Amino acid sequence: MKKTGYGITLWLATTSLTGVLIGPTVAHAQQTARLSIDLPEQRLADSLRALALLSGRTVLADDGSVAARRAPALRGQYTLEEALRLLLAGSGLEAVRSHDGFAVRYIAAHVLPAGPEALETADAGPAITVTGSRIRGAPVTSPVIAVDADQMQEQGKTELADVVRSIPQSFGGGQNPGLGSNVPTASGVDVGGASTVNLRGLGSDATLTLINGHRLAYNGSRQGVDISALPFAMVERVEIVADGASALYGSDAVAGVANVILRRDYDGILTSANLGTSTGGGDFRQQYGLTAGKRWRSGGFVGSYEFARNSQILTGDRRFSASRPGNTLIPPMKRNAFAGAAHQDLTDTLTIEVDGLFNNRDSVLVQPNNTAGNLAVSRTEKVSQSKSFSIAPSLKLNLQGGWRLALSGVYGTEDVHLASNSYVGNTQTGTIPLCYCNKGSSAELAADGPLFALPGGPAKIAMGLGYRYNQLFIDRGAGNYLTGHHSQDSYYAYGELSLPVVSPGQKISWINRLSFSGALRFEHYPGIDDVLTPKLGMIFAPVPDLALKANWGKSFRAPTLYQQHLAQSVLYYNASSLGGTSGTAMLLTGGNPDLKPEKATSWTTTLEYKPHQVPGLGLQVGYFSTRYTDRIVTPITYASQALSNGLYVPYVERSPSLAAIDALVANSATFYNATGAPFDASQVVAIANNTSVNAGNQRIHGVDILADYTQDLGEGAGSLALSLNASYLRSTQTLIAGAATTQLAGTLFNPPHWRGRGSATWSFDGFSLNTTVSRIGGVDDERAVTPVDISGQTTVDLTVRYAFQQPHGPLRGLVLTLTAQNLFNDTPQTIATTSIYDTAFDTTNYSGIGRYIGFGITKAW
Template sequence: MSKVRWRSVSSVFALALMSTATPSLAEPEQKLNWNLEQQNLDAALRAIGRTTSHDIIFPAEAVKGHRAPALNGTYTALEAVEIVLKGTSWTAVERDGAILIRERSSKVAREVNHDAANTEIVVTGSLIAGVASPSPMQVINRERMLDNGYNSLGEAIRALPVASGAGQNPGIGQNVPESVGSNLGGGTSINLRGLGSDATITLLNGHRLAFNTAVQSIDISAIPLAAVERMEIVTDGASAIYGSDAIAGVANIILRKDYRGLTTRAYWGASTDGGNVQQNYSVTGGTTWKTGGFILAYDFGHSTPILSRQRGYAAARSPGLTLYPGFDRHNMLFSGHQDLVPGMTFSIDGLYGERTTDRAFASSVAGDYRIQGLRRVTETRTLSVAPNISLDVSNSWKVNFSGVYATDRTLAKSDDYWNSVLTRTELCYCNKAFSVEGIAQGTLFDLGAGAIKAALGGGYRKNFLHSYNRLVENGQSIRASQDNRYQFLEINAPIVRSDDSGAFLQSLILNGAVRYEDYPGIGDVATPKLGAVLSTGYGMMFKVSWGKSFKAPTLYQLHSVRGASVYNIGVFGGTGFPAGTVGLYSGGGNPELKPERSTNWTASAILQPAISPHSKIEITYYSIRYRNRIVTPVTYITQALSNPIYADLVSLNPTGDEINAALDGALFFNNSSSSWNPAKVGAIIYSQYANAARQKIDGVDISLSHHADIGQMGDISFWANASYIESQQRLSALQPESELAGTLFFPPHLRGSAGFTWDQGPFRLTPVLNYIGGVEDRRATATYDVASMTTVDLTARLKIDSSTPIFRGMDISLSAQNIFNNKPSVIATTQVSQAPYDSANYSPWGRYISFSISKSW
């Protein structure tokens, strides 16, 4: 995009903002004169919302059977709502420009854990606060995570059926293809639909962090669970809202805003088969005052690794292998806000984390890495500072100016042994990110069905990567950066809204967004999105969305050093070659890469019937057409010479010039059993990064929830989630379309979980059933079935609210995950350094018992 074009578009946004906002700060909300007659409560709330241009969000049970009293006098919108709610068990709070109706009793507040969509203002699916997003959403809050026995965000996200354990995650084995997953430094990323950690945007309080290691993913393990309010997950393409990387969706981790007091927590857990002994200690404190507040959380964790000798299915097949790394971590988070003057609020989020992980593998059946193998200790340091200023520039418009400075440094120190000879290396992936953004949101006008609202703005972001190996110099390090400028517009327009509670068509809301991003040297991308939300009078809601999304190439894909690796020809599946023949594998970065692109659409049906207002069923169909996917086109090097689909990527009996061209400027590794001799090269396999792949992804998500009051027995909240996926991929011209979902290392066709929480006074009991479907191993000519994995978890919590100070605010939890100690099925391996199971889908934890105790002071 030229500078002239950029400036002209910027001018349009600036004029639009000037036309809707006054230069001075807004006064406190204006009081209006009211004269409303007695009427149904839902009609009264809608009338107040229309008059004041506020979104008033309430569940159906809040208004069913209630009449609102007459409203006469001078009140603000919030005061007016409180008056019409008198005599009910419901109250109103204002949040993010919207008014939220929630029940006064604590029991229904606990119900929010299992049906947060009804009572929380979900903001991630839209840049306009308080509006209904046409995209499907999933929300899980901290209490739900604790009820399920989770001790970290990583455990919670990997348990969701829509997520995958692949990508950048701890425990990923060496035999998992690089395009599917990796484990450097033990970081945890979010990988929706199994499309990769770099195809899901992860936000902290709405802002981005620095990327982790070489992939374009975000490490969430540095975020203390004690400081988290909830996770909001958009399972739909969202580049029109958030830009690059939102192919599979967006995950926004929302921090606790107003916290008062001090809470300490101690946690201990271990796998009964050995290893994975975890300790965690945290302190969370905060306070509020009339014009602000803050929360400060510190978290220390220690875990021992899971070793192959501790698992019967791996002891003989993979001696000396670390199946799951241990770690030591220190995390600290600060979040605060302060009203500077009426209408102006300053807030800031700060995150700092340190983590050390240790893992090893042997390369020989001796099982001792000190003879032949590798031990790697990785040190990761994460820092993020995100300030924000929010201005109320009029009664209906708000402007936010925000910035982010973030770093993520992962230093891997490796001891590499070859026939007991030690070589030491230090490899660093040093990432840095900087961004500034301005966004205005507010009401344009009202056509009678409700306020038409808009959000518009733009920003600048720059990412840096410095990757180097202290053993290898001569220009082999990466020092690269990529900046981009972007502008966006979103409009939310109510088209139909009925005041008649008996009408079939209650409301129809249309939503449209477009975003333009300019990546110098790569290209510019415009991504639109359209959606609609239709509500009926029978507790039915329908959502539909369509849009374009994209992902810019990572700095590593663009600039990583070309590599040339030599192996015995048999490693590539070569047969019939003379003895001593080797193959040369050529891979690495490609500066000519272009953005990946996708077309996404979803359709959702949500049923929350009036006869059962505490029940909810949601069914979503999703479709993704993904093209120009950046891949290394040779998926399994063991088939490079035996499978004809790779023929256009192979040069047999290469000439000397071809060999020299493959070696020119490349980092050379001789992994063959003999000394290097160019005359022995029988084939070159070309597998540099390329915009080669096309993928089709289709599936269905289903969620159920129900809350029942069982009188003196307490109450029960039931929930169930399932995700079904079909996906296919074509990697290159000669390769046929191949199945991804349901095959080794890719998501199984079906994942699901179901459970309930029985709440009886201070006691809660939560059993959970988790199902991960089976996959097929198609790496060899014969196909083998890898069995599914079903686990049962059980967590008991005792929350003591005693008048005795020593017991007041105490929370005790005992949890058992995978009670029946189900184990992953064994798969074929060719080297002892490979995990003998599908480590992208199944866990080596086995039965895991944990205990925690926390105290609020």
């Protein structure tokens, strides 16, 4: 053995087990004490050694496991355990408690690696992805919400879509399964059973969803990304930046960014099975998975396959929706999904990575075609099959001076084939086919590294340029006017700068930490527009326990191909039908190729408090505000007032010329005559344009409150983890200039003002007990003259898990889970309906499943 100059033992045993640094045994208070850490990016062994010195604790690591690895920069106030988690995140290693410290080891085959909740870390290796900054080692100034695989499993979740919908900042509208036909199209639609992320209720197309930091092909017609296409066992964590981020990521990142981080490798074989059902009937779920991988010194791979299916729930199966029987409440689905990832060091400085996925899902929606809701008499079955594929390779080259060069690409397809089949009895009387077939591809060259030294650390920059291509093929059959191919190119360049002015190591009174960041992105959309989006950020910590984060930036959303190119139709009416007097009038509907990007200005302020007097406690309160302009809308809300309401004057052409009328008829895909008389151009007194236009404005603001607390309860008592996430939202909309401002948040089919979720987990010796309480606030139904208060929904979930601790034998790696979701069976309130196709509750906010009991088993081999 060898003694260091610090009087601490450094082991160099022939077994190659190295005690990186050995310190004295300490009490629990010292174990949870927060340390002022200021570590540069360096070899992992050096960072572990520095942590051991700083904490006076034992940190043991095998030479072979740490020799070839580097650690990210780490600055801030952390406990030793938190610091180790951040340094080891994504490395395939974990730190486990020993009697006098921690031992670093490869992650056991039955353990799902958990990502860090604090994201001020760097991409030090092939596996670490950080959302909110392009710069390795830069602190993230935007508020970040993270949920890792351990938390998902502790709460009894088995599907990523359920995890995302449970986050208070996420809204169940947009493009999601189970949405009723009475949900306005602006609030949501069910296309092929896809699940998308919809932050703040701004829309699935205004929330950018990434997989491992890269885009996928869009789903359906709304530019959402289907997160349900992933095997659940492949998900390592989900990170949500609830702030505008177009300066970093480009179009769609208006409400924020949701980044799904996948496993990068695995060592062993993991099998899983989950079964469950609703106690009210229906929604019997089966899910079977197989995950396998191998890890070696210079790389690794993992592949995961999942088969899942569930049975349907009809509206007549639930008392609160039985007033409109026969409609699908929860669609039956069957899914086969595969995802894989691999990384390999080609040289000491060059690494290749790749991830890919394939998904095949079948789903059916049914609707009655009779007032009794009797499906045996007549019905429509909307059958869908969704197929998606994606592959994303990349090369990363580490250069001298801490610089890194990365070349990456993505290619993906997402085809949703739909068939609307009509039946009388068992006889099919008609079918309407449709395919939303999307393709997406991109290529990017990026670089990042240090520029120069500042008192608080090195100034760093990230920059890149790239190309992106999207294609939408709408297929309604040969010769159909809606059938057509449409595509869009875009070119972009970006830069991001991080300036750490003051760090804790400088020991400046009342300025523990001060850093600034800035980003700028330029995008060129041929035929649409050029867009420049900036972002500025700041972190100021007067003392180690308290930090203030502030952000300001601009974001945008490019018009969808569907909004631009949906075939235009002309409806020919008597002028009196549109609010006129004599003569006839024409109403134009459909897409608009002249649309421009929607634009938004956002700012956030976040206060973070981690008192050293209460180790393990973290509090975060943030205010957010977004002004969203040039929203794409159809301006004429009431066609019957098109010629009489002064608000619609900008969209009405009076006394049009014969040339204008002839051009409109010639260029439209369809012409519908509702006058009962032959078309006569000389009688046309007006043309009302109700195609999509950039006219809407929205204002969104509110408060997010997050808290977490972890406590080791002492020898033989386990540990306790508490968490809270609550969000208050206000949002308004002005459809067109001069129109009244209407409330969005707190009204039917829009997010409620309040939403929250609290969780408590007690863990001991392989056993965990989790209780989670979720509250979705009430909304106002303002469709009638007298508004109706719709009560909210409160659910209580209880999950028990046990991981057998045997190191050998048939029970090794076995984990059993029993969960009760919505234990007390809280149900949504019934709302008024006007059509046989309506669902009699707010399906965008509240679940109609009821109490759900599930059992799961996983086994590592």
